[in-house]
Amino acid sequence: MKTNAFMNKPLQIMLSILTLMLAANIAYAEDDVTWDKTFKRSDKVTHKKVSYPNRYGIILSADMYMPKDMDESQHYPALVIGTPYGGVKEQGAGIYAQTMAERGYVTIAFDESFNGESGGQPRHVSSPEIFVEDFSAGVDFLGTRPFVDRDKIGAIGICGSGGFALKAAQVDHRIKAVATASMYDMSRVIRNGWEDSMSAEERNKMLDELGKQRWEDFENGSPMLPEGFPDEPTTSIPEGLDPISSEFWEYYAMERGHHPRSHGPFTATSNMAFMNFPLMNYVDTISPRPILFIMGEKAHSRYFTEDAYELAAEPKELYVVPGARHIDLYDRTDMIPFDKLNSFFAKALQ
Template structure:
């Protein structure tokens, strides 16, 4: 593994080395659907529990878990004086919810608000100084949460994916209306199959053990994700990065960015890699957002590099953004 990436800490089950400057506590709380969300809370070892601190709720890349990139962000923000939690989305990771591996835009958005519920009731957190960071798919969910939850005073995204747009467009293939209608027919047929089987079908995800190489024949985007999820770099047994087939139905009917302009006057920071295949999601969202907003480009970075490349992730920028806007 490159020295520019966080190395694994096998004893903690995380894909990165734990910092000696922070403490980590596993916490849990219920969202409004009664699903138990499990998170890791990162605190600076210098924290004074008699004082109140700004806090940040951090979501995982789509299909990822808190022990990966979200934990890296939480740890680094805790080192900089923020209370930070990295959480597993409902139905995934260590969070509860049945059936497993459901993807729900409504519930994933709710998970961010549930994190705000939790943080805002800690005696050492100033509930008027809470922000959110979303990575990849959770970037879109964090934006959608901020549209309806004004308790989030500032929101930043990194390598954002708009999952609703991705699915409506046929995973980047720009589906026609006719093709989209046929996809819905197929999803309806899949629901009958799932009902008869008594459980929803989940497509094959990344391997349960890290692979030594990227399989031949994958397209460039799939190869990039395999490099992270399927190999030693970011592999975690809870992160197969696969969701039930019928989860797509909800995203067809749930545009995530429709009211992004209403987040104003609260600020949005979009962080993208210069070479990221996903950068157009953030560029489009930036155009639709109202001021104050900023688009920050990381030179040379691909999409997955903003998951774990601590030499590329602009933590100084994130620190200044939240310090300024969580006063």
Template structure:
């Protein structure tokens, strides 16, 4: 299952003529097949060894969106890159569909290192990772135990386990928490009796032309990206099976973030991002070397696809320095 397949699926961005893209498959340690796009600098000399970067998608996104943009631009700059779909989502394997698992999503980063590090043109001592949105937490957590990841950058990071366990900005009360667990427990019985888990997609199958007026500010921002022409992709419907929350509630991400040192961490946040507190708090907990990089005027979703705002020069210099 660790081979290369023809690329047949469209992306939300135009692929540069400075790179080549190969659609690949490989298995993680749970036996789930991970689908990814490997971006190579055009004219890559396969007799030489290059630094590589594995890139995880925004939470609920697919490799044909923001992760692919990061992979493409960094491949233009000389890196071998791999943008992958998390297990149970996108083109990756796993049943039932749209399950979310912190353990397996963290493993998908290490499985991606397995694959990229065994390419003959990759220097396995020079592999880094980038996590966008929720994948930021997964990338950091993977690096805690996977020392093959030599440097980690995140952009618009979300700590999904913190949000699920404590609520938005840690605002959930004890009564609300208990009621949530009661609801999720009841849902498990419903899922068992039905024979499949409840999945309520956040976004429609086809792109829309406007943001629904009833949405709160954060939901409206995600709608703008995922549900409109800007970033819409039919495999990125948003949301996960309802009972997936239980795994995150019981699995704190980045619990040992300080142990990543002396390998470096770079947290990139938008100045106007609603999610910036996740990165700011993770930065405080992390050990040196670390850096918090603020993009002026950027919102959370702007670091998914706004190439004029994403600090690619910073990412290039960061990985060039630490993947020597």
């Protein structure tokens, strides 16, 4: 970097520091003034916006939460927290991150590559391998903070990110414990259909159509992106939606959880990768690191959690939240078992 011979010394030092930060692709923002989350800010934590690269060179955006009274000369346990599938860090993941920071953890809630405020082109791509990598990138970041004990890092995955967190832990031994909430196995549901109802003929037809879509995307110069949730929150659920779609509409499209960066659907051809990338094939190898599976009693998605629990090896635990639906474990702080999460990670990361 060239500097003017007449540049004063303090400015030279400041620019040198900036150059080093850019070279490391790590950035911090001071505790922000504008609060753009779907939940209330806690006065018990410090919040900072951070960014860092994954191993593909994509810059991820995350919200970091720390206990307000934290002594940065000490070492704290940490948690990397993924969003519900199609969500952003300003929604459910942020609720988990802020609440666990209140309980003494350094946490980050991150936007997956190609989504939210994270980098990556084209936008709204969904990639199982890269979304799994994004969890490990969060561990990279947390484990290099001077106030984090890198031997005490856990992961929480909500909805689709539950499957990604488990997949990351299968090979990333730095993740010492995993908790999932309302888990979706996206590879399974995309390849096999809802409740494994898709026939081989239907799957082949879908793959034929996706192959044609790739040609169209190539000719158009951009991938086809299905219509997503409205830009502004609605006041009612459209007539004719099936029960599962109605539930997601209630959260993503209404005042409850609406956020302008949470589009919902991903590019159509993203589905091809999921059909070729199983998430649960080595889940038993996470052992002896513990797994906590959390699901709602009335969750439409509970079969994903029940089956993953059966595949996992000990130590493992299945925790059922009475009366809770799938989306209730996104944001219902009166239902999300934070005491259970705290006791689980306190023991697992001791």
